[in-house]
Amino acid sequence: MERVAIFPGSFDPFTIGHESIVRRALPMFDKVVVMIGVNTNKQSFFKLENKLRWIKQVFKDEPNVDVQSHEGLTVDFCKKVNARYILRGIRTSSDFEYERAIAQVNKKMHPEIESVFILTMPEHTPVNSSIVRDIIRHGGDASQFLPDGLNMEEFNDHED
Amino acid sequence: MERVAIFPGSFDPFTIGHESIVRRALPMFDKVVVMIGVNTNKQSFFKLENKLRWIKQVFKDEPNVDVQSHEGLTVDFCKKVNARYILRGIRTSSDFEYERAIAQVNKKMHPEIESVFILTMPEHTPVNSSIVRDIIRHGGDASQFLPDGLNMEEFNDHED
Amino acid sequence: MERVAIFPGSFDPFTIGHESIVRRALPMFDKVVVMIGVNTNKQSFFKLENKLRWIKQVFKDEPNVDVQSHEGLTVDFCKKVNARYILRGIRTSSDFEYERAIAQVNKKMHPEIESVFILTMPEHTPVNSSIVRDIIRHGGDASQFLPDGLNMEEFNDHED
Amino acid sequence: MERVAIFPGSFDPFTIGHESIVRRALPMFDKVVVMIGVNTNKQSFFKLENKLRWIKQVFKDEPNVDVQSHEGLTVDFCKKVNARYILRGIRTSSDFEYERAIAQVNKKMHPEIESVFILTMPEHTPVNSSIVRDIIRHGGDASQFLPDGLNMEEFNDHED
C-alpha cells in the first residue's frame, strides 16, 4: 500500500524551514501532498494563488510532491487524497503543545490517521512565517529565509 | 464557613474536560458556581443563552452547582457570590504559565481569594474549546468531546 | 466528612515557599498532614529527625497541621491518615510537568484521591530546596529563604 | 565606543516590570533608548502620546534614558540611534521562546546587533501589560502595577 502523507499549513509564506521538512520527509513516504489550508475566518497576507505557484515552483523537480489547497478539516483532506499520515515540523516546545492537542484529537476521531513529526534543523528554528511576514511588510530583505529560486519581486504582492 | 468556589471560563463551548473538573472538585467545596465570562471585546461563537442552558442541563442533578454569567473582573464576581476560591483546570504547561500570571495578580489584589488548580484527566488533555469549535464550524462530529445528554442539533446554532 | 489533605515532599530543607503553601491551604481543608518522604535510595542532606523537629516548630501554633514521615508510596500514606487530597505547590512549568505525571498516575490507581495544586507566591518562585541546600553547603546565609523562628545554628547539622 | 541599548516594546501600558528592567540595565550601558513600537495593524489601548509622556515622566531624572517611538523594523531603529544592543526582559518560558526566535532572526540579519536579556524580579513575573489593561478596562485599581508618580486619572484616557 502506498504511503501518502499530507503536509498542512497556512504557509503565509512558505519558508526554508517548511521546504526542509518536506525534503527530509520524502524518503519516508511514497508521496507528500502539501496542503495549503484556507481559513475563511483569518485574513491571509499572501494570496492563495501566489502561495500555490511558489510552492509548486519549489518542488517542480520532485515528482513525489503535490501541492493543493483545502478549506475545511484536515482529516477530510486526508481522505480525499488517500493519505494516512499527517506530517508536521516542530521547532519549539510551544509548537509542540499546540501540535499535540491537534494530533491527539485527530487520532481520537480518525484512529487510522497518524500524525508524524520531524524536528526542524537548528538553523531553521527561529524562522517562522509570522516573523518573515513582518520583515516583508516593513520592506526588509527576507530572502535568506525563503526557498531558493523564487522571484523576490513577487513578494510585494500581498495584502495590507 | 461555607467553602464556595467559582469556575470561570468562556466555555465556547463547555467540554467534557470542563465537566470533569467541576465534578471532581465538588467534594472539595460546598458549592461551585460556574461563571460564564462575557467579553464584549471578543466575539463568542456560541450564544450566551445557549451556553447557560447547556451547562445548567449538564448539572441539573447537582444541587451544589450553580451557573451564572458575568461581565467584568473575575474577582468582583467572587465577592458577589461570596466565593473565596477560583477553581481552574490545567492541561498543559502553556496553560500553566497563563494561569499563573492571572492567579498571582488576583492574589496580589485580593489576598483573601485563593486560586486552586486540578489537572485534567489524561484523556481530556487535548480537548480544548478552540479545537472543538473548529470541528463544529466545519461540520465535523464533536459529540465525543461534549457532555452527555445534550441535544447535538442545537450546536448548529452558532455565529459565523 | 472531614477534608484531610497531605502535603508530601522531601523538604531538604523545608523553605518559606513550603510554609506559605501550607498556610494558604489551611482554610480549604480541615487538616493538613505534612508528609516527609523517606527515600532509602537517595541520600538526604538534612537528618530526618531535624526535618521533623523544624517543621513541627514552624506550625506549633496551628492545631490543624500534623507532621509525619513516611517511606513508601504516597497514596498508601493517604489511606493511613484518611486523606483524600494531595496538596502540592507549583512554581514553574517544569514543576508542572513532573507533578502532572505523578498526579495522573495516582488518580488512575486511586480514583478517590484528588491532587490539588496552588501556585507559589511570585517572590517564592525561585526558592527551591536544592538552591537553598547549595547556599548552606558553601557556608552562605540562607536564612531569608527559611521559615522564621528557627535556630539557624542547627542548619550546620547536615550530611556531606 | 559608547554602549547604547534600545528597549523596544508596545508598552500598552508601561508597567513596574518594564521600569525595573530599564533601571537595572542602566549601569551596563551608557545610554538606554526606550522605543515605543507603533504597529499600524494592531490597535493600541493607550494613545501613543500618552505612552510617550508617561515613560518620559518615569525617567525624567535619568539623563541616560531616552524615549522615542518607531514604526518599522526594530533593527532599523537600532541603526538610527546607533545602538548595538537590544535589551529585553524575560518573565516566563513562553516569553523566552518568543524572544529567542526574534533575537536569532535579528542576529542572522544584522550580526553586529546583540540581543541582551535580563530576568524580571520574581515579584514582577505575573505583571504583564495585557492583564494590567484588563484591570483598567473593567475599572479595577492597577496602580500597584504601574510606576510611581503617575497621575492615575490619566489612565482613563484609552481606546475601547
Added chain:
Amino acid sequence: MERVAIFPGSFDPFTIGHESIVRRALPMFDKVVVMIGVNTNKQSFFKLENKLRWIKQVFKDEPNVDVQSHEGLTVDFCKKVNARYILRGIRTSSDFEYERAIAQVNKKMHPEIESVFILTMPEHTPVNSSIVRDIIRHGGDASQFLPDGLNMEEFNDHED
C-alpha cells in the same frame, strides 16, 4: 529500499506507552528494531536479560519487530542494522527539548539518519518508566501500565 527504524530506550521497564508507539509506527516502516540501550554508567533496575525476554514476548506475533540490546552510540546501532530512521515517542514538552537536542546532534553527525516522532496517546502521557519503577519498588500494582500477557511475578526480579 527497505525502510528500517530503530526504537531506542532503556525500557526500565517497557511500558504500555512504549508498546503503543511501536504498534502505531509499524505501518510506516518495513521493520522496527527495538534497541535496549546498555549504559554501563547507570545502574538498571531490571536485568537486561529480563527486558529482552519481556519485549520479545510482547511482539512475538509481529514478524516486523526485532529486539536487540546495544552498548554505545545509537547512530552506530543504526548502521549495524541498516536503519535510516530513529523512532521516538514524545509525551511532554520536557521530553521534547531533550529529544530535540539529541536528534539535532545525531542529524549533524549523520545527515542520512532521520529522527521521527509520534506523540503518545493521551491516556499514556503520564506513564513513564521512572514512575512505574517506583510503584514496583514499593510493592504497588503497576500491571495496568505494563503490556498485557506478561507474568507479573517476574517483575519482582529486580535490583535494589
Added chain:
Amino acid sequence: MERVAIFPGSFDPFTIGHESIVRRALPMFDKVVVMIGVNTNKQSFFKLENKLRWIKQVFKDEPNVDVQSHEGLTVDFCKKVNARYILRGIRTSSDFEYERAIAQVNKKMHPEIESVFILTMPEHTPVNSSIVRDIIRHGGDASQFLPDGLNMEEFNDHED
C-alpha cells in the same frame, strides 16, 4: 568603573556554544572571567587542569578574557574578581527555568550583582556538554562541537 562579567560553568567540556557566548559578550564588557566551577560532590569527566588549559588556549589572543577555577558560591567569586555581572547563555526553555531560579536567588542575596543572558546561536542550540561527553565516551568524533585549534588527542584523557 570597569564592567567585569564572569562566565561560570562546569565546562565538562567547553564547547563551541560556550566559546560563541564569550566572544559575543566581549564588546559588552571590559573583561570576561571564565569561571570553572569545582563541585566536590559531582565527579567531573575531564580533569580540571585540562579544562583550564583548553579554555586558556581558546582565548589566548583575547587579552580581555581571563580563566580561573572556583569552588564555592558563584557570588563569592564575583566579589573576588570585582565582577558585577554574571553572564550566561540560554539555549532552551528548560535552561531558562533553571537559570531564572539561580539568577533570582543571587539577585535577592546580592542586589548589586546582575545576571545577564544572551541566547545561543541557532546552530549551537543542540550542543550541550552532556551530549558531547557521551559521544567522546563512546569513541565518536565530537570535534565539530569543540573550539578550533585544540588537540583532539587530549580528549582521551578523561575519567570513566
